[in-house]
Amino acid sequence: MNDEKLALMMEAIDPVRDLTDETLEDLFPHKDLMTKIQAGIKEPAPEQSRVASVPVWRRASVMATAAALAAVVAVGGFLIDAATTSSQFAVLSFRPSGVTASEFGGSHSAIGTTLTIESVVAPLGTLYRFNSTPTFSSTSGAASSYELTGPSDLSVEVQRLATILNVAGTATGSDSNGWQVGTALGGPAVSLYNDPSVNLPRASYIAPVQGNAGSVCPIVGDPLDTNTQAMQTTAQSFLTQVGMTYTLATPAFTAAPLPMPLCGLNASAQQLTATIAASGVPTMNLVVHMAFNENGQVIEADFPDVNLPVTGVNYPLQSAEAAASSLAAYESSAIQWNANWFSATTAVVGHGPLSTEKKTAPSITAVTLNGVTIELAATELNNGSHWLLPRYVFTGTILNDSTSTGRFLDSVSAIEPKYVNMPSTNVGLPDDVPAPPVHP
Amino acid sequence: MANKDEEFARIVSTHRNALLRYGLRRLDDHSTAEDLVADTFVVVWRHFNDLPQRDEELFWLYGIAGRVLSNLLRSRQRSLLLEGRLALERELGLDTPRYSKEDIEELMQALGALSPEQQELIQLAYWEKLSYREIGLVIGCSEKAGGIRLSRTRKALRNLLNEASAEVTPIPLLKKEI
Numbered sequence: 001m002n003d004e005k006l007a008l009m010m011e012a013i014d015p016v017r018d019l020t021d022e023t024l025e026d027l028f029p030h031k032d033l034m035t036k037i038q039a040g041i042k043e044p045a046p047e048q049s050r051v052a053s054v055p056v057w058r059r060a061s062v063m064a065t066a067a068a069l070a071a072v073v074a075v076g077g078f079l080i081d082a083a084t085t086s087s088q089f090a091v092l093s094f095r096p097s098g099v100t101a102s103e104f105g106g107s108h109s110a111i112g113t114t115l116t117i118e119s120v121v122a123p124l125g126t127l128y129r130f131n132s133t134p135t136f137s138s139t140s141g142a143a144s145s146y147e148l149t150g151p152s153d154l155s156v157e158v159q160r161l162a163t164i165l166n167v168a169g170t171a172t173g174s175d176s177n178g179w180q181v182g183t184a185l186g187g188p189a190v191s192l193y194n195d196p197s198v199n200l201p202r203a204s205y206i207a208p209v210q211g212n213a214g215s216v217c218p219i220v221g222d223p224l225d226t227n228t229q230a231m232q233t234t235a236q237s238f239l240t241q242v243g244m245t246y247t248l249a250t251p252a253f254t255a256a257p258l259p260m261p262l263c264g265l266n267a268s269a270q271q272l273t274a275t276i277a278a279s280g281v282p283t284m285n286l287v288v289h290m291a292f293n294e295n296g297q298v299i300e301a302d303f304p305d306v307n308l309p310v311t312g313v314n315y316p317l318q319s320a321e322a323a324a325s326s327l328a329a330y331e332s333s334a335i336q337w338n339a340n341w342f343s344a345t346t347a348v349v350g351h352g353p354l355s356t357e358k359k360t361a362p363s364i365t366a367v368t369l370n371g372v373t374i375e376l377a378a379t380e381l382n383n384g385s386h387w388l389l390p391r392y393v394f395t396g397t398i399l400n401d402s403t404s405t406g407r408f409l410d411s412v413s414a415i416e417p418k419y420v421n422m423p424s425t426n427v428g429l430p431d432d433v434p435a436p437p438v439h440p
Numbered sequence: 441m442a443n444k445d446e447e448f449a450r451i452v453s454t455h456r457n458a459l460l461r462y463g464l465r466r467l468d469d470h471s472t473a474e475d476l477v478a479d480t481f482v483v484v485w486r487h488f489n490d491l492p493q494r495d496e497e498l499f500w501l502y503g504i505a506g507r508v509l510s511n512l513l514r515s516r517q518r519s520l521l522l523e524g525r526l527a528l529e530r531e532l533g534l535d536t537p538r539y540s541k542e543d544i545e546e547l548m549q550a551l552g553a554l555s556p557e558q559q560e561l562i563q564l565a566y567w568e569k570l571s572y573r574e575i576g577l578v579i580g581c582s583e584k585a586g587g588i589r590l591s592r593t594r595k596a597l598r599n600l601l602n603e604a605s606a607e608v609t610p611i612p613l614l615k616k617e618i
Contacts, residue, residue, distance in 0.1 A: 010547075015465050016465055019461065028456075028460055036474065
């Protein structure tokens with residue numbers, strides 16, 4: 001092969017050969033990148049950073065709490081986010097596709113099948129020292145996996161929702177920007193769009209501000225209603241009414257400002273935020289948010305439009321101890337992983353820079369694990385299917401010189417590793433930088 | 441000179457797309473590529489006093505990104521296997537593929553047989569399209585040394601391709617289990 005052909009073929013296999021600056025701007029919004037950078041900058045210098053804490057933005061990606069997601073939902077708006085992020089879906093073309101739908105989804109008899117996960121939570125790029133024996137007695141060790149399906153035709157689905165919710169009009173929009181019936185300005189309206197965080201459909205509903213009884217602007221400064229059970233019941237009834245088969249996990253309730261068209265900036269409403277649950281096991285990243293007026297009626301709702309099957313697939317689960325060990329099993333070349341750390345009072349594990357030029361000992365984050373639960377994470381597989389897959393969620397305390405500096409939170413797939421093919425996404429900052437160019 | 445914040449913002453805005461392409465070429469998912477770029481700029485912030493002159497910033501950044509990347513990948517071979525499969529999918533997805541599956545497999549196998557340092561040299565030359573001088577700035581050597589290294593690597597790659605042409609062994613394109 002001559003140089004010319006080599007150059008042409010290298011160009012042909014360039015993974016980003018067709019990626020324009022405009023697409024890059026869409027895929028990686030500048031503000032998101034800056035947020036990550038700023039979070040990293042706020043961390044202490046490398047020598048201390050691994051001791052002090054893990055990057056905030058990584059922890060955020062690991063565990064999106066209901067409160068945080070509620071904020072996203074609250075400001076997410078009506079179709080707006082879908083429009084601005086829809087092009088991110090194009091990135092899926094970059095994904096590896098090691099497992100085909102037929103290989104996995106044929107019988108749903110998943111035992112013995114290796115999954116390849118497209119979207120996984122990045123393991124923390126840091127070194128760990130677990131310096132006390134955690135107790136995992138609360139771990140049940142049992143959770144099924146569920147395949148989630150969404151509506152096949154978003155325009156038909158939004159029309160169906162509109163009919164149920166008495167929203168008049170015809171669906172307008174597109175699959176990329178979302179579909180809507182009615183008008184968000186004053187309502188009523190219902191919309192359906194892709195939630196880019198999980199690549200699943202999400203529906204929004206706004207009740208009419210005027211017209212129907214009880215559907216008025218929320219009262220300013222509402223105190224939190226103590227009858228939260230009524231709100232939860234109403235929310236569940238609403239979901240059942242629109243055909244959702246899932247239940248709500250333990251909700252959080254707030255009385256908070258709720259921007260509503262035609263109601264001014266001071267509107268405030270009772271609000272409920274909860275992840276959905278499958279057979280009583282909460283999910284990590286599928287959130288329902290609803291707001292209620294003073295009569296307890298739903299005035300806004302935002303929820304995943306997915307079908308959750310009644311029964312799931314029972315993948316064999318690894319033990320919580322084994323999962324915990326994998327917290328630090330990545331790139332464990334710097335310090336030898338001690339597989340028996342769980343029973344030891346002090347064991348040092350870690351993964352540091354792989355550079356062969358780096359000979360200095362890595363810094364260590366001291367973590368005391370003190371709890372574990374099991375939750376389900378909506379995950380997109382390489383074959384395009386979406387699943388709720390169980391993960392162990394570990395909590396702990398990050399220590400620095402015997403001083404507590406933060407809360408440790410990370411999750412690990414609970415399914416036996418041999419059934420899951422996860423990409424390596426370990427991140428660690430190098431302590432060294434190349435020397436700047438020297439000019440003669 | 442602008443203050444540190446302003447100068448840093450300029451550097452991010454100027455070079456983010458080049459670094460994102462660098463990351464996307466070498467990693468198998470966009471989220472990790474974004475992490476790579478963010479981490480690279482964090483290192484830049486911490487070593488702001490080492491900043492070279494403007495026309496050499498990008499190559500210094502590539503050097504930092506390469507070090508961050510080394511922490512991300514267990515081996516370049518894995519990354520190349522992924523890239524190879526992607527390349528195959530893209531190429532064969534064209535109405536009229538310009539190269540045969542065998543040609544690309546041979547190339548990917550030959551690339552995978554190179555050392556990580558050699559792979560990086562080839563990628564910097566053909567994907568980032570850097571000159572000898574610019575490659576030297578990235579890897580920390582002179583223009584002449586950069587040219588010599590790249591020439592040797594090209595020769596090694598051609599030899600591997602010739603061997604591959606003589607005896608084709610299918611590349612394991614399925615993702616390796618971690």
